[in-house]
Every structure is written in C-alpha cells, then in structure tokens.
Amino acid sequence: MPRRRRGSRDDTDDTRAIALRIAIGERIRSAREARGYSQSGLARALGLSPSSVSQWEGGSSRHVSPRQVHLQDLARVLRVRGSWIVDGIPPSGLEEVAEGAPESGRLARMVTAAEIVAGEWPSHGQMIATRYPASEAAVAVPVWSRAMTEMRPGDILVLDPTLRPAPGDIVASVAFGELHIGHLSVERQGRRAVGRLRPSTSGWPEIEIPEKSWVGVATEVSRRLR
Numbered sequence: 001m002p003r004r005r006r007g008s009r010d011d012t013d014d015t016r017a018i019a020l021r022i023a024i025g026e027r028i029r030s031a032r033e034a035r036g037y038s039q040s041g042l043a044r045a046l047g048l049s050p051s052s053v054s055q056w057e058g059g060s061s062r063h064v065s066p067r068q069v070h071l072q073d074l075a076r077v078l079r080v081r082g083s084w085i086v087d088g089i090p091p092s093g094l095e096e097v098a099e100g101a102p103e104s105g106r107l108a109r110m111v112t113a114a115e116i117v118a119g120e121w122p123s124h125g126q127m128i129a130t131r132y133p134a135s136e137a138a139v140a141v142p143v144w145s146r147a148m149t150e151m152r153p154g155d156i157l158v159l160d161p162t163l164r165p166a167p168g169d170i171v172a173s174v175a176f177g178e179l180h181i182g183h184l185s186v187e188r189q190g191r192r193a194v195g196r197l198r199p200s201t202s203g204w205p206e207i208e209i210p211e212k213s214w215v216g217v218a219t220e221v222s223r224r225l226r
Contacts, residue, residue, distance in 0.1 A: 025057040027085050028066075031078040032057075036132050045077045045133075046070065079106075106134055108158055113144035113179040116172075116215055128156060132220055135162040139216070141172070147181055147199035151221045157181075159216030170218035173197060173209040180207045181218070 032042050032053075039057070043050040048070070056066055066074055066085075075082040107127040115121055121139070128140045143155040148170065151157060157172075165171045171184040173195075182197030185206075195214075197207045 023088065024085060027088065028074065029057045031080050035078050042077065046073050106130060106136065108134060108138045108140040111139045111141055113141060116141065117174055117177065117179050130158050130220060131222070134158060134160050134219060137161050138219070144179065145181055147201050147204045149200045156222045157218055158220045160219050161216040163217040165214055165217050171197060172215040172218065173213045174215060175207060175209045175213060179215065180209065182207065
C-alpha cells in the first residue's frame with residue numbers, strides 16, 4: 001500500500017475536516033453556555049450520554065460531529081439554526097439567540113393562582129421570557145403568598161409541571177381548595193409516601209399534600225426593583 005506523502009491532498013482534506021469539527025464544536029459549546037446548559041444537562045435534554053456532547057465539543061481528530069438526527073435535536077433544544085451549527089451561517093446566529101431572548105429558555109404563559117386552583121388555565125394571554133431553559137408546559141405565576149422568604153408578592157414565579165419533584169425542591173400544589181408552596185419533604189408511612197410542603201417563613205405551618213397533587217416545580221423567580 002503506497003504511503004501518503006506529507007503535504008498531499010489527503011493531508012489537506014484531513015486538516016480541513018478537523019478544522020470543521022473544531023468550529024462546529026466551538027459553536028455547540030457557545031450555544032450551550034448561552035442557553036445555560038451544562039454538558040450533562042444538554043445530554044439529558046437530547047437523551048444522550050454526556051460523553052457524546054463532550055466529543056462534539058472536543059473537535060479533535062478522534063472526535064466526531066453530530067449526525068443529522070442529533071443535529072436537528074440540537075438546533076431545537078439550543079434554539080439555533082442547524083445551518084449555523086454546521087457552517088456558521090448566518091454569522092449572527094448565536095447573537096440572535098442571546099439578544100432576542102436574553103438568557104431565556106422560552107416564553108411561559110402568565111396564569112394566576114386562582115386560575116390554577118380552578119383548573120382554568122388560559123390558552124391565550126400575556127407571555128414572559130424565562131431566564132433559564134423550561135418546558136413548553138411551564139407557566140409564570142405572580143407570587144400569591146408570603147410563605148417563602150425567597151420570594152414576595154409581586155414577584156413572578158416560573159413553575160414547570162414536567163419536572164419530577166425531588167425532596168428539597170420548591171413545589172406548588174393544590175390542596176384544600178388553595179394553592180400552596182413550600183420545600184418538598186417526603187416520608188414513608190408503611191407503603192404510603194406522604195408529601196409535605198415546608199414554608200421557609202417562620203411561623204407558617206407545613207401542609208400535607210395529596211400524592212401527585214403538585215402543579216409544578218419552581219425553577220426561577222424574577223423581581224421588579226422599580
């Protein structure tokens with residue numbers, strides 16, 4: 001088998017391929033960081049292993065670029081054009097994401113605590129941009145209670161019903177005809193798991209909540225200063 005000469009066309013093609021992978025990896029990393037994802041977080045959103053994202057961003061000759069099916073999912077999750085990931089066109093692709101919805105995950109619909117309790121969530125109305133990634137089902141709720149020291153009435157709380165609550169999460173739940181909020185704790189009573197919401201404001205009682213009665217996990221809170 002003939003040896004490939006240094007400086008041959010094959011060497012040039014390899015150099016170009018490596019440069020292309022490096023550029024693609026840098027754009028994926030830039031978009032990931034702009035959207036607030038860690039490598040493992042992006043991997044979970046794509047249903048892949050963290051090593052896949054690490055390899056895409058590595059850009060060395062040992063690493064590979066995302067296949068077409070993964071490229072489409074990447075563009076959807078990172079909210080950029082697939083063409084921008086591949087070849088950087090349009091050049092302002094990432095800037096459009098960062099400036100059009102600064103640090104935001106998506107638009108969330110505004111609902112009130114009363115609408116949540118009544119189960120009458122509006123399909124139309126005001127939308128706000130979340131600062132961090134959220135699912136399409138996430139809603140924004142004006143804070144209705146002083147149960148939590150982390151927030152106050154007038155703040156906007158984002159609740160994501162697609163997240164599985166974990167002990168310690170701030171969770172909203174409908175119980176006894178009211179919308180309650182607190183840090184979730186779970187204890188076993190025989191075969192039954194009992195969930196409680198523990199407010200962080202001193203003097204507020206814990207609320208036992210029915211199983212799977214939560215409205216959503218709180219992911220962020222925003223506050224208008226003036």
